Amino acid sequence: MAESMKGLKRSHRCTEVTKAEIGSTVTLMGWVQKSRNKGGIVFVDLRDRSGIMQIIFENGDIDEQGFEKAGRLRSEFVIAVKGRVEARSGAVNPNLPTGEIEVRAIELRILSEAETPPFPIEENSKTRDEVRLKYRYLDLRRPDLQKNMMLRSQVSTLVRQFLAKEGFLEIETPTLIKSTPEGARDYLVPSRVHPGSFYALPQSPQIFKQLLMCSGYDRYFQIARCYRDEDLRADRQPEFTQIDMELSFVDVEDVLDVNERMLAFLFKEVLGVEVQLPIERMTWIDAMNRFGSDKPDLRFGMELTDVSEVVKDCEFAVFKGALENGGSVRGINAKGQGAMPRKKIDKLVEFAKGYGAKGLAYIAIGEDGTVKSSFAKFMKEEEMQALIQAMKGENGDLLLLAADKTKLVWDVLGALRLELAKQMDLLDKNEYRFVWITEFPLLEWSEEDERFTAMHHPFTMPMEEDLQYIDTEPGRVRAKAYDIVLNGNEIGGGSVRIFQDDVQEKMFEALGFTKEEAQKQFGFLLDAFKYGVPPHAGLAYGLDRLVMLMAKVDSIRDVIAFPKVKDASCLMSEAPDIVDEKQLEELGIAIVAQKEETTEE
Known part of the structure; x- marks a missing residue:
């Protein structure tokens, strides 16, 4: 039977108790990692997100009822324990932060009993991914995953701290926006109030952050949720998180400078790694000729x-x-x-x-x-x-x-x-080799569409000295674009944006947009530019990918609390799922079964 916590208040997490507390009384709460009943004495490893503490239950120290309860503790029971901190009576465990101490219990409450979990809650689990993801709430109890999640939280906190100090404002942009077909496929959300119309979920806050520059906010950032309906790989998810930023009255050097200092700060604070500044730079053509890749691994x-x-x-x-x-x-x-x-x-x-x-x-x-x-x-x-x-x-x-x-x-x-x-x-996963890749081609030829497409997006500024080729040799024009690459992974990218009408018009022409098409897709941004727009530039990191490399794991699934699998579904919650007929009616949506064509023999 579950008991209440009434009258008990947790005093420490398990590994917050140190040798300095020997002789004092503490109250710990957590999950039973394992329990060993030796007759007159029960040893329990108690686990919380900080780590493990050994608890000793001995008849005489704890009342008979408490000792009897201790005898039936099983793995994953949730318990509260009050006891005295002592130096370990048995062998010291050098592998545990609490390996020199233990807690002698004087009171025990079983807060919640547990069934036997479908796999052991332990580091470096050998359990199949499908099973772990189906029971993700159990998987997330494993110490290595908890460590990744805490590292992710620390990175987000430090990014906010650093950027706030540098004069950036954290501003949220909408997640129900207008669809712009340029780029990857959008996730669409039907509108009930406007039958037949759809919102899109943002692939990035690009247009809104540029509008914020027009509104005079000069340094913006956001830890933003973004969505792309595309085929997945180890480092891709349908929803992901960006550290997004935009700055006014700057050029390439200013953006690279603030980001180099931010990366150096993050790696020093989180991993104790010194990033040598300035970070090496390499032009796109140089990277391709030397490494066959625009995200070269320099290790x-x-x-x-x-x-x-x-x-x-x-x-x-x-x-x-x-x-x-x-x-x-x-x-x-x-x-x-x-x-x-x-x-x-x-x-x-x-x-x-x-x-x-x-x-x-x-x-x-x-x-x-x-x-x-x-x-x-x-x-x-x-x-x-x-x-x-x-x-x-x-x-x-x-x-x-x-x-x-x-x-x-x-x-x-x-x-x-x-x-x-x-x-x-x-x-070597312990080595971190950063490089900026600069001077990307502005446009690349798409065989599929038989036209030039923007290598980054349609608002990327061409290099001034290459503008002369935009009509005659569009493929020769380089962009004021830059990617930050770490160990062969692109962890962030950005560019200086176009802020002059005539250059933007030329860019749309090169992409094969008519004036009307450009106005239809990006009208509100182009209109905003008529009212005084500062020169501006920005950059966005894939937070998931950055944390994956800092945590030295092979997949971003290991640094996302509730990730999706290859087909963009969630094995735990079983999303996506069919919805109630009534909901579809309200949205004016009918599901039409596709008939397979049958041919007579």
Whole structure:
């Protein structure tokens, strides 16, 4: 039977009790981690969010009724215990913060009994994800997840503290907004009051934060909930959280400066890690040429080498064809991997095909200098030597080459570089390598839409010196955009915004928008710009992704209290679900079953 807390008040969390309290009386409350009944004495590990404290129940210290209750305690019972703090009578446990002390109980109340949980509440659970997510409220009791949640809370608190000190105002923007089809797919919310009309949930507070700059708030931030109806991956969720900010009367340098200082502050306070300032910078084109990625992982080398010039006269059709089609030939040197078995190399070829490659060419250099290659017969001896030299190949190295359109070669080698780093164990989770990627292309060509689309969004400022190319060579225009990358993950991105009418008009033209279309989609922002708009810029972080890296876990699900799974459903609450017919009627919505077409034989 559950008892009440009446007359008892918790004095400490478990690990808040230290050796300094020896001899004093404390009241602790929490969950039974485990209980060991040794006849005349019962040992209980009591757990709360701070950690574990050993409790001793011995007949004589506690009344007979209390001792009898202690004998029937089971895992996950919720209890309140009053007792004296003592030095441990048994062996000291160096793995626990409270390992030198214990509490001798003088009073016990069972606040709530518990059924046996479907999996043990312990760190590094081996239980299947599906089971853990179905019983997420139990999963969240596990110490490692609790540690992640507390770290997340600490990061949010420190961000607020830092930005407030820097003169930022925390302002909330609406979550029921107008749908703007540019970008990822919106989640739609039907309006009951306006039948047939829909709100969208925001993919980011972009337009509203720019409006706040027009309203003179000059430094805004928000820890904002955002929504995207897109396919999920390990680091994607349908709803996620951004640390969002916008600043007026600034240029790129100002935004980078305040954010570098914020990151240094966060990492020092939370992890005790010193971030070296200023953070390294790299242009987009440089990152692509060197790492095949605009979010390069700098914890290891293995940079790409462009060998197009070296192989341009060889007879190997794959290289020749790629260069004739305006592509390139590039490679990476996997140091010390020359003895990799053929089977493993074939697996890498299959991996590369998954990123669109037709294949991979390789050169394996033995420890004795012998060369094995998939294309040696098409190369003269001196051509092969020149290629090995260009890639700094030494005895014991494995050289892997891709040839195709340059964008595809970048993608393939960028992914292959990371795959090899995993296999060669080059990724240290305790190392934090930041880099700013700058000067992104303003526009990228979409094969699907057969037009240029904005690489970031339609309000990104082009670099002044490139504006001259916007009509003739739109693909050549660079943007005043910047991403902050940590260990191969983009954790934030932003840009300087367009604030002049003529530049915005040019941008919409380049994107294929008519004046009417632009007005229809973004009218209220464009109208606001007519009444005096300051130069402004901003940036937003993915809070989930940032905390994931700080917590050294592999998925953002481990730093979100109640995450969704791959198909955007919640295994615990079973959302999304069908709703009552009456609710649909009020909204003027009918669900139409899709009939499968049947054809007569």
